[in-house]
Amino acid sequence: MKQDAFSKLHPAVNLLFFIGAICLGVLLQHPVYLLAGIFASGAYYLLLNGRKAIKNILLMIPLFMFITLFNPIVNTRGVTVLFTYFDRPYTLEALVYGVAVAATFVLMLLWFGCYGKVLTGDKFTCLFGNLAPSLSLLLVMVFRMIPNLLQKAKQIIGVRSSIGKGTSEKSSLKDKLQSGMTVIGVLTSWALEGSITTSDSMRSRGYGTSKRTSFTVYRVTKFDLVLTAVMLVLLGAVIGFAANGGMNAEFLPERNITPIKGVNIIGFIAYFVYLMIPTLLQITEVIQWKISESKI
Amino acid sequence: MENIRIENLTFSYPTSKDKKSLDNVSLKTDKGEYIVLCGKSGSGKTTLLRHLKTVLTPHGERTGEIYFNGSALKDVDSREQSAKIGFVMQNPDDQIVTDKVWDELAFGLESLGCDRKTMRSRVAEMACYFGIQDWFHRDVAALSGGQKQLLNLASIMAMQPEVLILDEPTSQLDPIAASDFLNTVRKINTELGTTVIITEHRLEDIFPYADRAIVMDSGKIIADDKPAKIGRLLYEQNNPMFAAMPTPVRVFYNAGSRGSCPLTVRDGRAWLDKELDAEPKIKEIPCKNIDDKAENPALSLKELWFRYEKNTPDILRGVSLEIPSGSIFAIVGGNGAGKSTMLKAICGICKPYRGKIKVFGKSSDKFKSGELFRNCVSMLPQDPKSLFVKKTVREELEEMTRDKNKISEIAETCQIAELFDSHPYDLSGGEQQKTALAKVLLTEPKILLLDEPTKGMDSFFKETFAAILNNLKSQGITILMVSHDVEFCAKYADRVSMFFDGQVLTTDTPQNFFGGNSFYTTSANRMSRHIFTNAVTAENVVELYCKNKGETV
Numbered sequence: 073m074k075q076d077a078f079s080k081l082h083p084a085v086n087l088l089f090f091i092g093a094i095c096l097g098v099l100l101q102h103p104v105y106l107l108a109g110i111f112a113s114g115a116y117y118l119l120l121n122g123r124k125a126i127k128n129i130l131l132m133i134p135l136f137m138f139i140t141l142f143n144p145i146v147n148t149r150g151v152t153v154l155f156t157y158f159d160r161p162y163t164l165e166a167l168v169y170g171v172a173v174a175a176t177f178v179l180m181l182l183w184f185g186c187y188g189k190v191l192t193g194d195k196f197t198c199l200f201g202n203l204a205p206s207l208s209l210l211l212v213m214v215f216r217m218i219p220n221l222l223q224k225a226k227q228i229i230g231v232r233s234s235i236g237k238g239t240s241e242k243s244s245l246k247d248k249l250q251s252g253m254t255v256i257g258v259l260t261s262w263a264l265e266g267s268i269t270t271s272d273s274m275r276s277r278g279y280g281t282s283k284r285t286s287f288t289v290y291r292v293t294k295f296d297l298v299l300t301a302v303m304l305v306l307l308g309a310v311i312g313f314a315a316n317g318g319m320n321a322e323f324l325p326e327r328n329i330t331p332i333k334g335v336n337i338i339g340f341i342a343y344f345v346y347l348m349i350p351t352l353l354q355i356t357e358v359i360q361w362k363i364s365e366s367k368i
Numbered sequence: 369m370e371n372i373r374i375e376n377l378t379f380s381y382p383t384s385k386d387k388k389s390l391d392n393v394s395l396k397t398d399k400g401e402y403i404v405l406c407g408k409s410g411s412g413k414t415t416l417l418r419h420l421k422t423v424l425t426p427h428g429e430r431t432g433e434i435y436f437n438g439s440a441l442k443d444v445d446s447r448e449q450s451a452k453i454g455f456v457m458q459n460p461d462d463q464i465v466t467d468k469v470w471d472e473l474a475f476g477l478e479s480l481g482c483d484r485k486t487m488r489s490r491v492a493e494m495a496c497y498f499g500i501q502d503w504f505h506r507d508v509a510a511l512s513g514g515q516k517q518l519l520n521l522a523s524i525m526a527m528q529p530e531v532l533i534l535d536e537p538t539s540q541l542d543p544i545a546a547s548d549f550l551n552t553v554r555k556i557n558t559e560l561g562t563t564v565i566i567t568e569h570r571l572e573d574i575f576p577y578a579d580r581a582i583v584m585d586s587g588k589i590i591a592d593d594k595p596a597k598i599g600r601l602l603y604e605q606n607n608p609m610f611a612a613m614p615t616p617v618r619v620f621y622n623a624g625s626r627g628s629c630p631l632t633v634r635d636g637r638a639w640l641d642k643e644l645d646a647e648p649k650i651k652e653i654p655c656k657n658i659d660d661k662a663e664n665p666a667l668s669l670k671e672l673w674f675r676y677e678k679n680t681p682d683i684l685r686g687v688s689l690e691i692p693s694g695s696i697f698a699i700v701g702g703n704g705a706g707k708s709t710m711l712k713a714i715c716g717i718c719k720p721y722r723g724k725i726k727v728f729g730k731s732s733d734k735f736k737s738g739e740l741f742r743n744c745v746s747m748l749p750q751d752p753k754s755l756f757v758k759k760t761v762r763e764e765l766e767e768m769t770r771d772k773n774k775i776s777e778i779a780e781t782c783q784i785a786e787l788f789d790s791h792p793y794d795l796s797g798g799e800q801q802k803t804a805l806a807k808v809l810l811t812e813p814k815i816l817l818l819d820e821p822t823k824g825m826d827s828f829f830k831e832t833f834a835a836i837l838n839n840l841k842s843q844g845i846t847i848l849m850v851s852h853d854v855e856f857c858a859k860y861a862d863r864v865s866m867f868f869d870g871q872v873l874t875t876d877t878p879q880n881f882f883g884g885n886s887f888y889t890t891s892a893n894r895m896s897r898h899i900f901t902n903a904v905t906a907e908n909v910v911e912l913y914c915k916n917k918g919e920t921v
Contacts, residue, residue, distance in 0.1 A: 153705050165584065193467050193468075194466075194470075195638060197471070205478070209465075209466070212465075212467055213465060215467060215573055216466070216467040219509060220461075220509070224754075227749075227754055228754050230712065230717045231747075231749040231754045232755075233716075233717060233740070233741075234746070234747040234817075235741060235745070235746050235747065235755070235768075235808055235811055236741025236742060236811055237767075238738075238739075240738075254757050257757060258754075258756065258757050261793065266459075266461070266462040267462075269457060269459055269463060270462050270463065270464075271467060272423075272457065272464055273425055273457065273462070273463040273464075273465065273520075274456075274475075275423040275424075276421055276450065276455045276526070277450055277475055277476035277479055277527070278447060278450030278476055278479035278480050278832065279479045280479070281445075281446050281447040281450055281479060281480065281483050282447055282480055282481040284478055284481065285477075285478050285481050285482060285483065285487075287470075287471070287474035287477065287482075287484060287487045287488075288472050288484070289505075305570055313769070317738060344856070
């Protein structure tokens with residue numbers, strides 16, 4: 073599979089980026105910042121997943137609406153009452169706060185979606201392999217097991233239906249449950265059986281004979297270092313401005329949102345540029361490629 | 369120089385104390401030898417191999433001693449054993465631990481605590497030597513069976529072992545992948561001087577190149593000699609193991625010849641040339657031609673088209689086929705050609721988007737749910753284990769029917785009566801296959817579909833299995849099997865078809881079918897096709913040879 077420019081960097085750079093993006097995303101409730109976050113994460117999510125992303129993003133809209141509209145029902149604080157029901161007020165402030173909460177939620181979904189694509193299991197082991205080699209190996213094995221079991225389950229269901237033991241839409245719930253239980257039972261014994269071979273194979277390759285080291289195919293390049301420096305500077309700027317109250321936003325009981333003007337614009341730009349790093353890298357790579365192609 | 373020495377090793381498993389799994393086995397290997405260990409399944413091959421590595425040694429009662437490079441194996445520390453003795457097992461999937469190819473390659477080195485720099489160069493070396501660089505970054509799940517087994521081998525070779533032990537490494541692979549794998553093993557032996565000890569059913573690919581062949585029978589070593597001599601020994605002892613010998617060897621001895629025995633097809637051809645005239649009088653096995661149109665076919669497929677997903681290429685591209693009732697019909701073809709998919713389509717697991725399937729003249733859509741599998745169609749899957757859901761064989765069979773008489777009748781046919789109280793997972797591969805077959809037969813099918821039935825079977829069991837199939841055929845059951853195993857199809861099928869590019873191409877009798885092919889055919893045919901027109905099994909060649917000799921003498 074072809075990787076995008078950011079995924080090709082050292083896993084530590086990837087991890088630093090996501091820690092920054094996710095922490096700031098949770099902390100900064102300012103509407104403009106949330107909007108910038110959703111834009112940047114959405115752009116990168118699209119870039120990573122292509123066509124499939126559109127469907128997923130569309131699915132987030134009803135979720136967003138639901139959280140927004142639901143918030144005033146549980147939260148009745150706020151000064152501007154829109155209407156009352158069962159003697160409970162439904163306030164504008166709580167509704168706006170709902171928008172912010174929903175936006176944060178969607179933002180997290182998008183960032184974690186990107187995280188899953190970029191920081192694959194092997195990158196994770198590369199980062200933590202030397203700290204806790206056995207733990208990271210365990211995680212890798214668990215991650216491998218899940219798709220394996222799903223595939224086996226599919227195989228068993230197919231085999232059972234080819235001897236007339238399958239279920240169809242018309243089968244009763246009891247039959248369906250029973251056949252589901254059977255499949256799970258088979259999977260368990262299958263997994264146990266397989267794990268004996270796996271453990272033999274591990275021990276015969278010296279597992280547990282000495283202190284484990286960890287191999288990785290990733291190397292730190294000069295570009296990784298430069299980009300890390302840039303990211304740290306941008307992060308520092310954002311945190312600095314945030315600490316000075318340049319990004320404050322309060323919703324309850326009254327809306328009090330700091331306007332972005334004057335020197336605070338720098339903070340916003342720093343935040344936005346930081347979030348756009350992965351997307352910008354990919355765009356630069358494509359443009360560079362086009363230029364070198366046109367020279368041929 | 370001596371490498372491994374086994375002295376008077378006797379071993380029995382705790383569950384069967386009276387039966388010795390290994391009986392007074394003594395064996396010596398020199399450095400750089402290529403040794404093939406053969407014997408029926410259950411003859412103690414795996415038990416013996418597992419004794420050569422302390423961590424894999426089974427529990428049980430044992431006497432005797434094993435030495436590695438002069439010192440007792442149990443005193444060699446496990447770190448040294450891990451590095452110096454490599455062990456490849458049967459199942460390609462379960463041996464793999466991690467999710468990426470490069471990670472798996474480094475697994476052994478990581479365990480030994482190598483530093484990153486050494487690992488980097490060793491892994492790079494291995495990837496190049498084994499031709500893995502193209503799929504170095506792939507997920508393990510995306511590899512084929514052959515690639516997985518090659519990865520297991522490479523991962524072990526990265527530790528630079530002195531001895532490489534392989535326990536039926538190709539039993540789960542298709543013939544092309546298997547012979548690639550065995551060639552790689554041979555390359556390791558000749559280029560690196562690694563001692564190789566291998567057990568294998570597919571002797572044709574190994575026998576000519578091995579330095580020594582060791583034959584085991586019920587825990588004893590009954591022969592230990594150069595491959596060229598082993599054939600004669602087994603033939604004279606009338607040992608059933610003789611059936612597993614490569615085709616040229618079987619033809620040579622069965623034809624009554626003595627002297628230096630040909631081991632390869634090339635030598636076999638030379639031997640036939642020497643013995644017979646270029647134009648012998650009898651060139652053909654009599655066989656009748658078949659008419660293309662079968663009357664009242666048991667199963668007919670018309671123009672089936674199928675693909676798994678909207679954007680993937682078609683797997684079935686207009687499959688048309690008619691299976692006459694009461695015959696054994698074999699479909700051969702390469703890996704991933706869509707043979708198994710076709711069987712799934714017949715069972716309704718895959719729904720073709722175009723085309724018609726008729727079972728006994730009735731369109732398969734018209735069968736109500738489940739009706740198709742009641743006394744009609746049933747499929748034996750590639751992996752018999754996927755059929756097993758209960759704790760004993762008896763319960764397995766009782767899941768299908770309550771009729772005790774029927775169960776014992778089927779158990780009789782499949783020869784599994786004595787296995788009734790065993791756990792299905794404890795059975796050997798062949799026994800599992802028989803149990804699975806019994807379970808499938810309890811649906812009382814009129815059409816039996818077999819998906820790669822001979823995978824992992826040894827040559828004796830193939831004969832037993834074929835006898836069961838012939839018995840079923842005589843009861844009027846139509847059998848359709850898809851297989852890689854051309855030798856088996858040539859010997860036992862009534863008709864053979866070629867599956868290629870999503871279609872069924874030619875259909876003919878095995879004699880005409882394989883007789884007409886020059887690459888995709890049995891080794892008996894490749895050995896004799898320059899003289900005989902349609903000899904496709906060792907028996908055919910022997911028959912023609914004797915007829916010609918009988919006349920000329």
